[in-house]
Amino acid sequence: MPYYQTWEEFARAAEKLYLTDPMKVRVALKYRHCDGNICMKVTDDAVCLQYKTDQAQDVKKIEKLHGKLMRLMVSKESHSGAMETD
Amino acid sequence: CPSLESEYDCSFLTELTRLFQKCRTTGSVVITLKKYDGRTKPVPRKGHPETYEPADNKCLFRASDGKTKISTVVRKQHSVTRMCERERVCVCVCV
Numbered sequence: 001m002p003y004y005q006t007w008e009e010f011a012r013a014a015e016k017l018y019l020t021d022p023m024k025v026r027v028a029l030k031y032r033h034c035d036g037n038i039c040m041k042v043t044d045d046a047v048c049l050q051y052k053t054d055q056a057q058d059v060k061k062i063e064k065l066h067g068k069l070m071r072l073m074v075s076k077e078s079h080s081g082a083m084e085t086d
Numbered sequence: 087c088p089s090l091e092s093e094y095d096c097s098f099l100t101e102l103t104r105l106f107q108k109c110r111t112t113g114s115v116v117i118t119l120k121k122y123d124g125r126t127k128p129v130p131r132k133g134h135p136e137t138y139e140p141a142d143n144k145c146l147f148r149a150s151d152g153k154t155k156i157s158t159v160v161r162k163q164h165s166v167t168r169m170c171e172r173e174r175v176c177v178c179v180c181v
Binding site: 033063 | 111
């Protein structure tokens with residue numbers, strides 16, 4: 001499965017995929033300290049979006065998106081739908 | 087379907103930190119997140135699905151190093167905050 005080259009495109013696609021069907025989407029984060037990299041995957045088992053990085057500034061962005069998706073999952077379905085871009 | 091996913095509590099954060107510490111020199115930590123509807127049993131192919139208390143505001147948070155698996159159900163925004171804070175601490179160690 002291909003990896004996204006730019007964070008912005010990945011983040012936008014990931015949020016969009018989640019909002020399309022929240023119950024179908026799962027988010028996976030894989031940390032490898034020994035290799036110094038992180039991979040984020042967002043998938044509904046039909047579409048698979050991935051982003052990999054070893055850059056510290058990207059890690060912050062990944063954490064932020066991860067937290068955002070977690071908050072969306074934990075809030076009631078009737079959210080405003082407003083999407084902030086990083 | 088989770089059968090015994092425990093509701094989020096502080097001990098989960100301790101276990102999560104321990105998982106990251108174990109994987110410092112080798113291996114990966116995988117965190118999986120998905121929205122949870124409150125089901126406790128899988129939908130059977132035949133017959134009727136079990137009744138369950140439906141939920142709209144929960145998510146499953148799982149972490150694994152390939153051998154040890156831990157999981158919790160998150161349903162409060164403040165739990166999300168604490169989870170994110172802990173992740174940040176753990177990952178700073180990582181990358």
